[in-house]
Amino acid sequence: MKRWMNRISTLFLFGFSVFILSLSLRLKVGSFKNPGAGFAPFLASLLLLSLSGVILVKDLLGVSERDQKVPFVTWKNLIKPINLMLALIGYGLLFTVLGYVVATFLLMLAMFIIYQPKRWGPHVITAFIIVGVSFLIFDVWLRVPLPKGIFDFSSFIRSWW
Amino acid sequence: MKTRQTILLIACAILLGLNVSMAAEPNYPTKPVELSVGVEPGGGIDLSARMIAERIKPHLGQEMVVVNKPGAGGRVALTFLSKAKPDGYSLTSVGDPAIVLIPHLEKVMYDPIDDFTSVIQYGSFNIGYSVLADSPFQSIKDLIAFARANPEKLTVCSMAVDSPGSIGFQAMALHEGVKVKIVPFSGSGPAISAVLGGHVTVAGTSLSSQMPHIKAKKFRLLAVMGDERDPAYPETPTLKELGYPIVLESWYYIYGPKNMEKPVVKKLEEAFRKVIDSPEFTKFAQERLFWVKRPVAGEDLRTALVRRHKEHGELLKKLGMIK
Amino acid sequence: MDVLNSALYGFQISLQPINLLYCLIGVILGTLTGVLPGLGPSGTIAILLPITFHAPAVSSVIMLAGIFYGAQYGGSITSILVSIPGEPSSIVTCIDGHQMARHGRAGPALGISAFGSFIAGTIGVIGLMLVASPLATMALKFGPPEYFSLMILGLIILIYLTQKSLIKAISMGAFGLILSFFGMDIVSAQPRFAFGVDELLDGVGIVPIAMGLFGVAETLVNLEQTEEVKLFETQIKGLLPSRKDWADSFWPLIRGTVIGFFLGILPGGGAILASFVSYAVEKKVTKHPEKFGKGAIEGVAGPESANNAASSTGFIPLLTLGIPANVVLAMLFAGLLIHNITPGPLLLKEHPDVFWGVITSMYTGNILLLLLNLPLIGMWVQITKLPYRLLFPLIILFCVVGVYSIKNTVFDVWIMLIFGAIGYFMKKCDYEPAPLTLAYVLGPMLEQSLRQSLIMSNGTASIFLVRPISLIALVVAAFLLVTAFTGFAKQKRLQVVEGEDPLGQGMGPPGSE
Numbered sequence: 001m002k003r004w005m006n007r008i009s010t011l012f013l014f015g016f017s018v019f020i021l022s023l024s025l026r027l028k029v030g031s032f033k034n035p036g037a038g039f040a041p042f043l044a045s046l047l048l049l050s051l052s053g054v055i056l057v058k059d060l061l062g063v064s065e066r067d068q069k070v071p072f073v074t075w076k077n078l079i080k081p082i083n084l085m086l087a088l089i090g091y092g093l094l095f096t097v098l099g100y101v102v103a104t105f106l107l108m109l110a111m112f113i114i115y116q117p118k119r120w121g122p123h124v125i126t127a128f129i130i131v132g133v134s135f136l137i138f139d140v141w142l143r144v145p146l147p148k149g150i151f152d153f154s155s156f157i158r159s160w161w
Numbered sequence: 162m163k164t165r166q167t168i169l170l171i172a173c174a175i176l177l178g179l180n181v182s183m184a185a186e187p188n189y190p191t192k193p194v195e196l197s198v199g200v201e202p203g204g205g206i207d208l209s210a211r212m213i214a215e216r217i218k219p220h221l222g223q224e225m226v227v228v229n230k231p232g233a234g235g236r237v238a239l240t241f242l243s244k245a246k247p248d249g250y251s252l253t254s255v256g257d258p259a260i261v262l263i264p265h266l267e268k269v270m271y272d273p274i275d276d277f278t279s280v281i282q283y284g285s286f287n288i289g290y291s292v293l294a295d296s297p298f299q300s301i302k303d304l305i306a307f308a309r310a311n312p313e314k315l316t317v318c319s320m321a322v323d324s325p326g327s328i329g330f331q332a333m334a335l336h337e338g339v340k341v342k343i344v345p346f347s348g349s350g351p352a353i354s355a356v357l358g359g360h361v362t363v364a365g366t367s368l369s370s371q372m373p374h375i376k377a378k379k380f381r382l383l384a385v386m387g388d389e390r391d392p393a394y395p396e397t398p399t400l401k402e403l404g405y406p407i408v409l410e411s412w413y414y415i416y417g418p419k420n421m422e423k424p425v426v427k428k429l430e431e432a433f434r435k436v437i438d439s440p441e442f443t444k445f446a447q448e449r450l451f452w453v454k455r456p457v458a459g460e461d462l463r464t465a466l467v468r469r470h471k472e473h474g475e476l477l478k479k480l481g482m483i484k
Numbered sequence: 485m486d487v488l489n490s491a492l493y494g495f496q497i498s499l500q501p502i503n504l505l506y507c508l509i510g511v512i513l514g515t516l517t518g519v520l521p522g523l524g525p526s527g528t529i530a531i532l533l534p535i536t537f538h539a540p541a542v543s544s545v546i547m548l549a550g551i552f553y554g555a556q557y558g559g560s561i562t563s564i565l566v567s568i569p570g571e572p573s574s575i576v577t578c579i580d581g582h583q584m585a586r587h588g589r590a591g592p593a594l595g596i597s598a599f600g601s602f603i604a605g606t607i608g609v610i611g612l613m614l615v616a617s618p619l620a621t622m623a624l625k626f627g628p629p630e631y632f633s634l635m636i637l638g639l640i641i642l643i644y645l646t647q648k649s650l651i652k653a654i655s656m657g658a659f660g661l662i663l664s665f666f667g668m669d670i671v672s673a674q675p676r677f678a679f680g681v682d683e684l685l686d687g688v689g690i691v692p693i694a695m696g697l698f699g700v701a702e703t704l705v706n707l708e709q710t711e712e713v714k715l716f717e718t719q720i721k722g723l724l725p726s727r728k729d730w731a732d733s734f735w736p737l738i739r740g741t742v743i744g745f746f747l748g749i750l751p752g753g754g755a756i757l758a759s760f761v762s763y764a765v766e767k768k769v770t771k772h773p774e775k776f777g778k779g780a781i782e783g784v785a786g787p788e789s790a791n792n793a794a795s796s797t798g799f800i801p802l803l804t805l806g807i808p809a810n811v812v813l814a815m816l817f818a819g820l821l822i823h824n825i826t827p828g829p830l831l832l833k834e835h836p837d838v839f840w841g842v843i844t845s846m847y848t849g850n851i852l853l854l855l856l857n858l859p860l861i862g863m864w865v866q867i868t869k870l871p872y873r874l875l876f877p878l879i880i881l882f883c884v885v886g887v888y889s890i891k892n893t894v895f896d897v898w899i900m901l902i903f904g905a906i907g908y909f910m911k912k913c914d915y916e917p918a919p920l921t922l923a924y925v926l927g928p929m930l931e932q933s934l935r936q937s938l939i940m941s942n943g944t945a946s947i948f949l950v951r952p953i954s955l956i957a958l959v960v961a962a963f964l965l966v967t968a969f970t971g972f973a974k975q976k977r978l979q980v981v982e983g984e985d986p987l988g989q990g991m992g993p994p995g996s997e
Contacts, residue, residue: 009913013655020662023677033943037669037676040931041662048658051651080707085905088700088880092897095888104881111877115707130877138885146888201814211818229814230686237668241686270675316940344628344939347932350807357805360627360940373806373828448824 003059010055017048083114100146105131189249189425190223196415197228197242197253199235200320201348205286205369205451206413210254212445213283213436220432225252231347235259235321236269239416243271247418249425252280256413261470263323265477274466278426280415281433281458282465284451286367287387288319288326288411289397291380293356301333301384301403304363308339315341318356319365320349325409326365329386332407332477333400356380367411368393369450386410393450406479412469413451414462430458487613494840498848503543507845510547511853514554518570519561520886541823542838546845548816553605553795553846556755557853560597560788564590565867566879568699572690573755573791575921576763578698579645580776580783587779590865591723596733596781597788598857599725604741604789605850608796611745613843619797620804623749628936629947633957634750635930638757640961642919643968644764650968653919656910660920663688664927690924692887692899697917699883700900701907703876723861725781733785736766740786744793754798754809755791756925760918762790796846802827803839 020041030036087110094103108127113120138146198210207229214225230238230253239259245251260273271277292298298307308315319326322345334341344361346352349370356364357379364371364380368391374380375394385391386400388408400407415433417426436442437456446452457465497503539547559571564581577597584593611619626634639657646653666677667687678684725733743765744758766786767776776783801807806828808814820827825835832839867875887896907917941947948954 005909006913009909009915012909013659016659017662020677027676031943032938032945035935035938040927040934041665041676044658044661044665048655048662051655051658054651055655077708081704081908084704084707084880085901088901088904091884092894092901095894095897104884108877108881111880112873115873115876126874130881134881134885138889146885147892147894207814208818208821211815212821215818227818240668313942342939342942344936345932346936354624354801354805354807355627358624358627360629373826373830377829379829445821445824448826 007056007059010052010059013048013052014056017045017052020045021049080114084111087111087114096147101131101135104134188222189428190221192250193224193226194221194250194252195228196225197230197238197251199230199238199253199255199259201229201231201350205349205367206254206256206320207348209284209369209413209446209451212442213254213433216436216439216442217432220435221429236263236323239273239277240270242416242418243276245418247278247421249417249421249429251418252429253416254283254413255416256286257409257411257469257473258321258324260414260466261473262325262328262409262477264470265474266323266328273470274463276419278417278419278421279459279462279466280417280426281430281437282412282414282456282462283433283437284446285410285412286369286451287385287391288324288329288365288409289368289371289382289385289391289394290326290330291356291364291371291375291382292362293359294378294381296362296381298362298383299381301400304383305333305337305339308334308341309337312340313342315339315363316344316361317341317363317365318344318346318352318361320352320367320370321345321347324365325386325411326367328477329400329407329409330363330365333405336405336407367451372450391450407476409473409476414466426459434458490836490840491613491844493836494844497542497837497841498546498845502540503546503841503845504848506539506543506547507550507849508852510550511554511557511849512856514551514556515558515853515856517551518555518558518574520570520882541820541825542841544819544823545816545838545842546849548812548819549799549842549846550849552798552812552816553792553849554853556605556792556795557598557601557857559791560601560784561594561864564593564597564784565864566699566875567702568879568883569694569921571755571791572694572921572925573759573794574788575694575698575756575918576645576760576787577784579763579918580778580780583777583779584781584784585868588868589779590868591861592725592729592781593784594861594864595724595858596729596785598854598861600733600737600740600785600789601792602850602854603737604744604793605796605853606847607741608745608748608793609843609846609850612796612800612846616800616804619749620800623801624805625953626750627951628933628940629951629954630957631750631929631933632937633948633954633961634757635926635933637957637961637964638761638926639923639930640964640968641761641764642922644767644964645760645918645922646916648914648916652913652915656915656917656919657923660923661927661930663693663920664924665931688899688924689890689896690921691890692896693903693924694921695883695887696900696903697907697910697921699879700904701911701917703879704904704908705911706872706876723865729781732781736762736782736786737789739765739769740789741793743786744790744795745797747790748794748797749800750809755794756922758790758794759787760922762786792850799842799846803831803842805829806831 024038024041024045027038027041028036029038029042087107090110091103091107094106097103098106105127108130109123112123112127116123135146196210196214198207200206207227211227214227217225230241235255236259238253239255242251242253242255259269263269264273290301292304298304304315317327317330319330321327322343327343330341331343344355346355349366352361352366353364353370353374355361357374368382368385371380371382372393375382382394382397384400384403385394385397386407386409388399388401388410390397390399390402415429417429434456498507555571556573559569559574560577560581562568562570563574563577564585567578567582569575569578581593581597584590639661642657643650643653664687666684668675668678675684740758740762743762744755747758747761748754750757763783763786766780766782767773770776770780770782772780798809798813801809802813802817806817806826808817817827820838825831825838870878883900884897887900888894890896909915910917910920937947938945948958
């Protein structure tokens with residue numbers, strides 16, 4: 001698992017640097033006398049390229065990473081992180097559509113359930129409280145602009161005051 | 162069960178209904194308006210925008226918040242503006258350079274007139290050319306002589322690579338057939354620091370930004386670039402007087418994205434006008450050396466800008482800077 | 485002594501009840517903005533500027549100044565508690581500060597941070613009083629080539645922040661640099677790496693990146709545990725720094741203050757650079773470098789002092805030259821202008837009340853901050869007692885709102901998530917987030933000064949070596965680079981002999997999983 005993760009990471013960096021390198025060439029690197037927009041990115045991506053290249057080569061040659069004293073992850077360990085990621089992605093998509101209040105409530109609920117799949121009841125209540133309090137703090141008190149979506153609680157509450 | 166569901170449905174209906182009724186925007190503005198500025202904090206342009214933003218609250222009913230979006234002589238801010246929603250909450254304080262000057266010289270990501278709504282004009286900043294008070298250069302002539310003897314050694318900076326200050330000097334250099342170096346900065350603050358520290362020789366920034374240093378005898382003002390001598394420095398010649406047909410004024414405007422609603426624009430125009438016409442603002446302007454004539458707005462402004470755009474293009478052609 | 489007279493005069497002004505009140509408001513708000521990421525000092529000041537319109541000049545400036553240096557106090561709180569930097573200058577504090585919290589030592593960490601900030605801030609103000617003018621002149625000597633070399637030095641120092649693989653740390657630095665180049669090029673207004681996405685024209689954004697790498701990624705890693713996550717040791721070991729803590733922190737405090745004092749004068753550089761230079765210095769001079777990264781109090785005392793000293797001296801370019809070093813100070817500038825006071829070379833002569841009033845108010849401000857923050861430590865420490873199932877959703881919420889509130893665009897939230905994923909992989913593969921974030925912060929200034937210098941010198945790189953300050957910075961950088969490599973090499977050889985391998989580049993049994 002670890003070797004796989006390491007390879008992917010290094011390949012990502014390597015690929016990224018190649019990508020940026022080519023883009024910066026197109027941006028006009030310019031010369032030392034008149035450095036262009038691509039000058040600095042060119043140099044930086046060159047650096048990243050060589051470094052990730054070195055790491056890749058070392059990995060391929062079998063000079064491996066140090067032993068992990070703690071066992072690395074198995075798929076079982078990845079359930080919760082992956083679920084959180086999925087929940088967050090869903091949140092991102094729904095955030096503006098449903099507005100802060102509803103979307104965050106769902107997210108909180110999801111996060112509690114991810115961690116403790118057993119009891120939904122208390123989770124709903126806690127999520128409700130957290131969203132309510134945070135809404136009061138951020139929107140009403142601090143006036144931080146939060147997306148309203150199709151449920152406009154903000155004007156609703158304000159119209160009451 | 163059924164009753165619970167019905168209650169839930171009714172509650173949702175009420176909420177949605179309330180939401181719909183809240184949806185219409187009756188009175189602009191109902192939240193703070195963002196005014197972006199295309200320079201780093203601290204120059205005369207930045208400050209004049211902040212001053213206006215400060216004073217406009219009573220006339221507009223909401224705050225105006227200034228945000229800096231420095232870069233490329235205002236082009237960065239303007240590019241952002243061209244993509245903003247025309248709901249009246251995004252405005253930019255922008256100057257001649259990004260509208261009437263630079264588009265002739267380089268490709269820009271917007272149409273300087275048509276992609277925007279011109280709200281009002283609020284002041285002009287004369288450009289001055291200064292060197293350190295203890296420098297050996299006593300006049301523009303000295304600078305040119307030096308440049309002639311030492312090609313590509315004279316360093317000039319301004320608030321941006323394509324600001325009137327930079328272009329004016331380049332035009333002058335072209336006219337004289339000498340080569341100088343324009344060092345890029347983003348904002349008159351950093352540019353002035355560089356000159357104060359001796360890293361760059363000539364500062365071609367607004368008189369407004371140079372004023373405290375001229376007063377403190379750290380800067381020597383060699384010339385101004387205007388149609389006439391600046392009232393604050395009557396002994397300093399204009400470039401025109403010195404023989405260079407270069408007059409690049411730097412007027413500043415409030416711009417909005419295109420297709421803003423007419424009532425919104427009107428309301429903004431009135432609010433701005435009240436601020437600009439107020440005696441405190443005039444006093445502030447005078448002290449900071451930017452000049453406020455009777456501000457042109459709306460359609461008149463648009464016409465004026467189209468004309469200026471054309472005139473600058475012709476000037477640049479005459480100077481040989483574009484074909 | 486003339487300065488003493490001026491100081492007394494200043495105190496007469498700053499100790500007036502109304503000014504004390506404004507100062508208090510300012511520092512409270514400053515601390516709040518420091519704690520909440522995204523709600524930065526500039527946003528707060530923007531909203532408050534209208535109030536200053538109606539208040540007397542000196543009072544308004546005192547308040548605004550309080551917000552500025554108050555933010556340095558608040559930024560470290562979240563860094564220590566949940567490893568999320570509230571301010572970029574507190575990124576370094578995350579490293580050891582949070583580890584201390586995990587070992588039940590959040591109290592001492594917060595305490596030494598508050599005390600260090602106080603001491604450094606106060607010394608900074610005193611220094612400000614004594615040497616403002618000469619310092620300003622010195623600061624002017626830093627032109628583009630000097631800035632470039634200083635940035636290079638800063639980047640090299642990144643290496644000293646790493647606990648693990650050197651080569652991986654440098655690659656993270658390069659990655660951070662590249663990310664900083666995304667957006668519109670300031671010189672040519674060309675969009676770079678924007679891929680047609682408008683939001684990218686402004687760059688990727690430090691807050692989404694930091695929240696993603698530090699907040700989200702950390703949470704993802706913590707959630708891997710199948711049993712109940714126990715982030716913090718349940719036994720809270722004291723609320724305040726112990727005698728030993730003080731003894732250990734003494735010299736780091738002093739060094740941090742000096743470092744911050746000098747680096748703070750440079751417009752644009754300031755507190756961030758100072759904080760991680762201080763960390764690197766502490767790591768280099770300590771007798772126990774292996775403690776760093778595991779909760780060494782020196783790694784908190786030094787940087788926190790440095791960033792506060794830097795915020796004191798950050799006022800110098802503004803007060804003496806009229807050039808604000810950053811957005812926050814620019815608003816201060818605007819505030820002064822509204823009252824027809826022009827900061828600059830003539831400020832001292834024309835408005836000595838403002839000059840000395842503000843400077844002495846910084847002293848009282850620091851005292852107020854200390855008095856405010858110390859009792860709150862008990863409250864902050866309680867957060868470590870929260871069960872993780874409550875804590876991590878709150879952290880995520882905090883990150884999301886913080887990120888969204890900057891530009892009101894969900895795009896930033898996506899960036900945070902992307903960097904959350906990237907950060908997760910980074911953590912698993914021993915790539916560290918601090919070098920990336922700090923390189924990202926330094927990148928723009930590095931690039932701009934590079935281009936300016938090359939234009940100034942007509943393309944000859946010798947400009948960096950010909951000018952004395954630049955040369956010194958580069959020599960130190962080279963020295964550090966060499967010692968970093970040889971130091972690591974020596975450690976590696978030693979540890980290979982003992983069977984361990986701290987570098988991750990060595991020769992463990994192949995095929996280990």
